[in-house]
Each structure stands twice: as C-alpha cells, then as structure tokens.
Amino acid sequence: MTYDLVIGARRAIVDGAERSCDLGIRDGQIAAIVEYGTLDLAIELGTDVVLLPGLVDTHVHVNEPGRTEWEGFATATRAAAAGGVTTIVDMPLNSIPPTVDVAALEAKQAAARDQAYVDVGFWGGAVPGNVASLKPLHDAGVFGFKCFLLHSGVDEFPPLDAAGVEAAMRELATFDGLLIVHAEDASTIDHAPVPDGRSYAAFLASRPPEAEDRAIARVIELARTTGCRVHILHLSSASALPMIAAARANGVRITAETCPHYLTFAAEEIPDGATQYKCCPPIRTAANREALWQGLAEGTIDGIGSDHSPCPPAMKRLDTGDFGAAWGGIASLQLGLPAIWTGARARGFALADVVRWLAVRPAEVAGFRRKGRIALGYDADLCAFGVEESLVVEAARLLHKHPITPYDGRRLAGRVQRTWLRGMEISESDERPHGRFLARGDA
Known part of the structure; x- marks a missing residue:
C-alpha cells in the first residue's frame, strides 16, 4: 500500500492516550495508524514533539x-494555522451582513473564497424576525444558530427576548438544530453599576455572575420544555456549573464551553486601564478560574473556544484605559494551545485532556465527523507540538490583523512547530x- 505522506511519531495522541505510531496519509485522510517504525518514513518527529490532531x-x-x-x-486563518488550529467555525455577527439568512451566508462565503488557509464552517444567527430563515440556513449547511439575550455590541444583530428564544428553540427542535447562546441576562446587567473609567473592579461589577446564572437557568428551562439542543458559549461564571450538570443529568441536551482567557487570567491581576483584557462576560476571580478548571475535569464544561474577537486598536481605548468605552473582545486564536497547556500542565492534566478540550469535544458538539481526532478515515489535519519548548508572546509577531492581546509578554509552555491540513503542510x-x-453533514 502506498501513501502520499508518512509521519513517524514517537509520541502522538490517539484514542485519548499517548502512544507511538506511524501515520500513513492518502488523499488527504488518515489511511493507516500502525506501530512506530513500520512504514518508510517521509517525516520523523523528535522525542520532545507530540503529534496532535488539528485543533477545532x-x-x-x-x-x-x-x-x-x-x-x-x-x-485569521493564517493565525489559526500557526496555532495548530485546522478548522474554525465563524460567528454570524460583526460581519455585515450578519449571517441571518441564506443570502448573507452566500455573501460571507464569497468574501472568504480563496482566502482560507484552514477549513472554515459557519454558524447562522437567530435574531428577531428570522424564524422562517432558520431551516433554509440549516439546509445550506450552517452548524447551528447563535443568539444573544442582551445587546450584542452591534446593532445589526439584535437580541432575542424570552418569546423570541422560545420561538427559535421550537423551530430548531423540528429539525434537531443547535442553538448556541451568549447567556447574560439583560435585566440583571441593566440594574448593575454602569462601567465607567479605568477601574477593572468597576467593570467586573457591571457584568456580575448572576447575569450569566439567570440567563443559563432560563435557557435550561426552555430547552427542557422544547427539547431543543443548546450550547452555552464562553462560560465565565463557575457558579452556573451545578445547574448545567443537573440539567444534563435530567435529560436536557445542553453543552458548554469556556475560553482560554478565563482559564489563564484572574481579575485580581488585571491592572486598571488595561482594556486589552476586556471581554464579555468578564474575566473573574482566581477562585472562579480554578472552579472552571474543575468543571473541565468533571466534564461539565465540554470544551474550549477562543472567542477570538479583535478590533482596530482605537476601539480598545488603550489611550484612555476606559473599560466602559472599550470594545469587549480578546484576540487569542493563535495562542490557545500553549495557553491551555501551560495551565493544564501546572494542574496535573495530560496533553490528552487538552486535545479533548480543544479538538475532540468541539468537533463533536458542532457535528464534525472527520475532524478533531487522529483516527482512520479522519482528515489528516495534524499539529506537531513541541511540549518542552516555551515562548514569550510578542503581540507584534502574531498573525491576526491587529497586534493587541492580553497575552503580550506572557511566557507560555509549548510551541506549535508544524501544521498540516489534509496532509498538506501550512507554512507562513x-x-x-x-x-x-465545511457544511453540516458533510464535514
């Protein structure tokens, strides 16, 4: 049997465990996984390099x-590839038009054509008045539908009220669609202190954990009533974990993700005026951070997504440090793997755990059938990760559009050395x- 490429790895994450193997790749897919040293090698990885599935x-x-x-x-996709990410799913908002109907999806695909260095799927949006567009978007291949329960930050993607969420869930339940939710309660935030000025503590108080907890409780109840599948995005409030676990135990089809910044940083360490740390929901306390790690360990949190949300430098208000005026978004698409490995290794987790959170479970939740694993028949999306190396982040050398990130100057463990997409190496x-x-059902 012949292969287009053979990679020999003394260390690889296969079936949730580390082992040595040779991979035979043919027609962009993994065609053989055999004992190390069995095949004639084209590429042989070193002993301090672990072969991972491409991240999702x-x-x-x-x-x-x-x-x-x-x-x-x-x-964005160059940055993804440099970080070992071989599949991204693009959010429906912040682009104009937002992906709330098939015409908008086609406009986005036209803009992305011939620009993507990694594979790209798309989420649709659930907004007031577009219930009739949800099934056509589903049929066009989106992986699910995002909604907000409060202002999204851009006027062209308005939030759903309680009746709107229920209507969307009832429609999605008819074809087993997935609703992914920015879960913060608008009323709770409306009654919280208004963020103003350079104080991070004041900004944190303006987005209290109760806002997440109340929103998630409402989503759980509607999911229980309608039977709709739901996914909680960028969970930052660890106090919501028990209700998510209880709902799942009681048959509610709910999953959840968190983000690298919630697992890396802590509110106590964020200087006043450091608006590069602003995101919504916010980075909370060190104790909350440790509870999120525990939620990952227990499986209540399924996986980790970057919530990569950059903006032009002026919008971060670095000159004034005004948290109330700054755009809320963190750029980290290229850094998720070393950031999570840094925290995971310090807490006694294995690299196989990191792969589960950054590749296996995100692929499963979204519905990918050939992504996120080193397995026969899967796409040969791979990442060579130097686990014993380290890097000091230099924002100016990252590949996303604007050189702003709260990771700037931070030392992280591990370094992505090489990335392959369907057996083809991606280089800068x-x-x-x-x-x-990528389209739902085909990927």
Missing part, C-alpha cells in the same frame, strides 16, 4: 465582509490557501 476552534469572529478592518479570513510563506468551506 468553533468560536471565531472573522468579521469579513463589512468589518474586514477588524479581522479578515486571510489573517504559503501564498496559496488550501482551506475548504
């Missing part, structure tokens, strides 16, 4: 078309993108 980041704001000055497909010098559009 299902929470990326690319913003093109319409706000390409914030981020675009070429820069590549001028020909090979990423494909």
Whole structure:
C-alpha cells in the first residue's frame, strides 16, 4: 500500500492516550495508524514533539465582509494555522451582513473564497424576525444558530427576548438544530453599576455572575420544555456549573464551553486601564478560574473556544484605559494551545485532556465527523507540538490583523512547530490557501 505522506511519531495522541505510531496519509485522510517504525518514513518527529490532531476552534469572529478592518479570513486563518488550529467555525455577527439568512451566508462565503488557509464552517444567527430563515440556513449547511439575550455590541444583530428564544428553540427542535447562546441576562446587567473609567473592579461589577446564572437557568428551562439542543458559549461564571450538570443529568441536551482567557487570567491581576483584557462576560476571580478548571475535569464544561474577537486598536481605548468605552473582545486564536497547556500542565492534566478540550469535544458538539481526532478515515489535519519548548508572546509577531492581546509578554509552555491540513503542510510563506468551506453533514 502506498501513501502520499508518512509521519513517524514517537509520541502522538490517539484514542485519548499517548502512544507511538506511524501515520500513513492518502488523499488527504488518515489511511493507516500502525506501530512506530513500520512504514518508510517521509517525516520523523523528535522525542520532545507530540503529534496532535488539528485543533477545532468553533468560536471565531472573522468579521469579513463589512468589518474586514477588524479581522479578515486571510489573517485569521493564517493565525489559526500557526496555532495548530485546522478548522474554525465563524460567528454570524460583526460581519455585515450578519449571517441571518441564506443570502448573507452566500455573501460571507464569497468574501472568504480563496482566502482560507484552514477549513472554515459557519454558524447562522437567530435574531428577531428570522424564524422562517432558520431551516433554509440549516439546509445550506450552517452548524447551528447563535443568539444573544442582551445587546450584542452591534446593532445589526439584535437580541432575542424570552418569546423570541422560545420561538427559535421550537423551530430548531423540528429539525434537531443547535442553538448556541451568549447567556447574560439583560435585566440583571441593566440594574448593575454602569462601567465607567479605568477601574477593572468597576467593570467586573457591571457584568456580575448572576447575569450569566439567570440567563443559563432560563435557557435550561426552555430547552427542557422544547427539547431543543443548546450550547452555552464562553462560560465565565463557575457558579452556573451545578445547574448545567443537573440539567444534563435530567435529560436536557445542553453543552458548554469556556475560553482560554478565563482559564489563564484572574481579575485580581488585571491592572486598571488595561482594556486589552476586556471581554464579555468578564474575566473573574482566581477562585472562579480554578472552579472552571474543575468543571473541565468533571466534564461539565465540554470544551474550549477562543472567542477570538479583535478590533482596530482605537476601539480598545488603550489611550484612555476606559473599560466602559472599550470594545469587549480578546484576540487569542493563535495562542490557545500553549495557553491551555501551560495551565493544564501546572494542574496535573495530560496533553490528552487538552486535545479533548480543544479538538475532540468541539468537533463533536458542532457535528464534525472527520475532524478533531487522529483516527482512520479522519482528515489528516495534524499539529506537531513541541511540549518542552516555551515562548514569550510578542503581540507584534502574531498573525491576526491587529497586534493587541492580553497575552503580550506572557511566557507560555509549548510551541506549535508544524501544521498540516489534509496532509498538506501550512507554512507562513504559503501564498496559496488550501482551506475548504465545511457544511453540516458533510464535514
């Protein structure tokens, strides 16, 4: 049997465990996984390099078309590949038009065509008045539908009220669609202190954990009533974990994700005026951070998505440090793997755990059938990760559009050395993108 590429790995994460193996790749897929040293090798990885499946980041704001000055497909997917991410799913908002009907999806695909260095799927949006567009978007291949329960930050993607959420869930339940939710309660935040000025403590008080907890409780009840599948995005409030676990035990079809920044940073460490840390929901306390790690360990939190949401530098208000005025979004698409490995290793987790959180479970929740694992028949999306190396983040050298990130200057464990998409190595010098559009049911 012949192969297009053979990789020999003394260390690889296969079937949830580390082992040595040779991989035979043919026609872009993994065709053989055999004992190390069995095949004639084209590439042999070193002893301090672990071969991982390409990561799957299902929470990326690319913003093109319409706000390409914030981020675009070429820069976002180059950054993804440099971070070992071989599949992204693009969020429906911040682009203009937002992905709330089939015409908007086609506009986004037209903008992304011939620019993607990794494979790209798309979420649709659930907004007031578009219930009739949900099934056509589903049939067009979106992986699910995002909604907000409060102002999204952009006027063209308005939130759903309680009746709107229920109507969307009832419609999605008819074809087993997935609703992914930015779960913060608008009324709770309306009654919280207004964020103003440079104080991070004041900003944190303006987005209390109760806002998340109340919103998640409402989503759980509606999911119980309608039978709709739901997914909680960017969970930052660890106090919501018991209700998520209880709901799942009682048959509610609910999953949840958190983000690298909630697992890395702590409110006590964020200086006043450091608006590069602003995100919504906010980064909470160190104790809350440790409870989120425990939620991952217990499986209540399924996986991790970057929530990569960059903007032009002026919108972060670094000059004034005003948390009330700054855009809330963190750029970290390229850094998720070393950031999570840094925290996981310090807490006694294995690299197989990291792969589960960053590849296996995100792929499963979104519905990918050939992504997120080193397994026969899966796409040969791979990442060579130097586990014993380290890097000091230099924002100016990252590949996303604007050199702003709270990770700037931070030392992280591990370094992505090489990335392959369907058996083709991606390098920073590549001028020909090979990423494909992915559709639900086909990927």
